[in-house]
Amino acid sequence: MSEIAVSPPEALFTLATDRWTAPFWEAARQRRLTACRCGNCGAFRMPPTPFCPECRSQEVEWPDLPGTGTLFSFSVVRRAITPEMEGHLPYVPALVDLDQAPGARLISNVVGCRLGELRIGARLVVGWRERSDGVVLPEFRLGE
């Protein structure tokens, strides 16, 4: 399989935020990968929610993460099930366990690699994709 993983089509997604999720996307605009950490007990949670499920605190922190992680699982989307997907295949939805954020798993994409190189457990490095609407999304490349 020599095909290269591309980014999913922009048309599938329009960003909506609330006060709990906005800091993640704001950080992304600044090319900074972060995750929601409880300001009381330090437990990570993603996606961000109004309460820490461990201690019910509403205090949150948004630490700088190293931007690396491990591929927990992935799929290769090869078939267009809506018209917007034509011309944007194959893309690779990926679950990324983020370094220095235990418990925080990001749903993202792996791009720029040959499909045959994808392996669960692969090391990943974040990159950034700026969309035409100005939203910046993290996406990952195979690391060292």
Next chain:
Amino acid sequence: MIRRKTAIAGLGATPYWKRGQSAPRTMNELVGQAIIAACADAGLEVTEVDGLAYYSGGFDSSYLMETLGIPELRFSAMLTGSGGGSAGAVGLAAAAVVAGLAKHVIVVGGNQQGEVRFGSITKSYDRTPANAFFEAAGLIGPGHMFALLAQRQMHDYGYTREMFGAVAINARENAMEHPLALMKKPLDMDLYLSAPPIADPLCLYDFCLESDGAIAVLVTSTERARDLRRKPVIVQGSTHGGERGWGRSLYWMNMPAGQFLSSGHRSVARDLYAQTGVGPEDIDVAQIYDHFTPQVIAQLEDYGFCKPGEGGGFVLSGAIRRGGSLPINTDGGQLSGAYVWGMTHIREAVEQMRGTAHHQIAGAELALVTGGPSNAPMSGLILAES
């Protein structure tokens, strides 16, 4: 305690159509037809229905009252979540009857995919802050999400596509001669393995059908059911719920590693066996929610028919076929029969316990039905022959 105190006294359904083919019939029309048929089957006037129980968003009780002429409603409730509640909606009805809130409760489910395809249903969801975290990655259909679960199952348990294929082939074999099933073309392992992938590791045959139809059952007290027209099918018990670690599951993908490999049903199954006083060894036939083949295997593990990591070998051994130790999805399931959001599984379990199924399992006395692995709650149901 609801154990054995209620029964399914009536079963009604519309025909099954391939996606969108029920048009111009409306969704409410299909639902009404199923309810009328369920009452007729029980030998009960529709006007005696006084309760409605749903799941997956349900239907508009006030509209159904107005159009069907239901004079008084005493119970109208819905399990939250998605298709996970299909089996549990029967438990909801049973609870209402046992509590004395209502006497004749209809459980109804259905879908009509003229406007929104289930295959890309998440694309029709509201643009919410919570959904942004999966939509951004191009996850627009349940198949994309369950592919992520299946890939990890294969990695951790060494499962193969042949194992998923065994689930699909069993469903097709049961569908081929079944008068209600939509899919009739033979499916063998070569054909399965040569199908192009849609979202690795899932191919076309790993996906359930997209179809239209509605199915209703009438739940009443066991005592009352004995006075009605049909042989009662006893509701041995039903549970719903789930654990936090599963939670929003496929939408957020934040399950701890162990639960990631499950179907989210572990606590539901444990409680179901405790409530009903039976165990997996007592189940004679099972209707396992089959939206995606790998999740059938995960449910067989969660319901204790085999250990975690052994479900793949279990299905490959032929145990799930009609001559096996646990025949499953004897009507072709949702993979090859029809997809009515879990209600076909209830229908087939009722037929098996009445002794009237097309592929009747001889001597079957207990049938398990599961609701779909999705965001919590999931649900389970055990029906008993009377």
